[in-house]
Amino acid sequence: MISADSGGALLNERFEPTHVVCTVAVLVEPPYRAPSALLAEPSFCPIDDSYPLLVKELELCRRMLEQHEADVIHFDMSLRSAKLNELTISALAHLPERVRSKLAKVVPKLTFIASEIWASHGIPVLAIGKESVPVRIAELSCAAHAVLFSARRALEEGKPVLLGLPTSCLVRHSRGTLVVRSLLPAEYDLMGLAHDEEGIMESVRVLDMPNPVARGFRALRIEPLEP
Secondary structure: OOOEEEEEEOOOOOOOOEEEEEEEEEEEOOOOOOEEEEEEEEEEEEEHHHHHHHHHHHHHHHHHHHHHOOOOOOOOOOOEEHHHHHHOOOOOOOOHHHHHHHHHHHHHHHHHHHHHHHHHHOOOOEEEEHHHHHHHHHHHHHHHHHHHHHHHHHHHOOOEOOOOOOOEEEEEOOEEEEEEEEEHHHHHHHHOEEEEEOHHHEEEEEEEOOHHHHHHHHEEEEEEOOO
């Protein structure tokens, strides 16, 4: 199975999200606990203009499919597992107007890419959303890469970065790998990964704390170490 997610949020001094940090696609194979392969790209996209990242997620899934075999793509959009290549604007009717108007701008591109995937690979793209384990693994892997990309930004800018993580997860760094584990009881063995091949995390200090204005979420203050 292939899935993708965009996430990790830069936070302002009031712990409000301002930018989405990155997009990650994963290949998940039995026993469905961690990614077997992944692709990751930084974005630092403004929150108010983040819906186009859905297109980027599906494009990364297509790139992953060019390198690895899969039976299905789980897409992070909760529409009762509808096939994305058959999706119409009317399927969004139950959504709030604000969400519907923004999604309507990207749905034609999503259905086009999903149709190309179906035509060339015979692989369906299912709008299954948060019910999917691969989507959760993509979310955790996105969190791991968000830490890595944010640490790189902190070093480049020479100042601290405040990063918000997805709900119910814990970050650990060991031997050049960032591991983000789910803290949900039913997901105790699910994890996401990011490989720190440049040793970026050795040059920063990380303070892990609860997000004081969003219960269940974590916030990381990442700052460069003094020379």
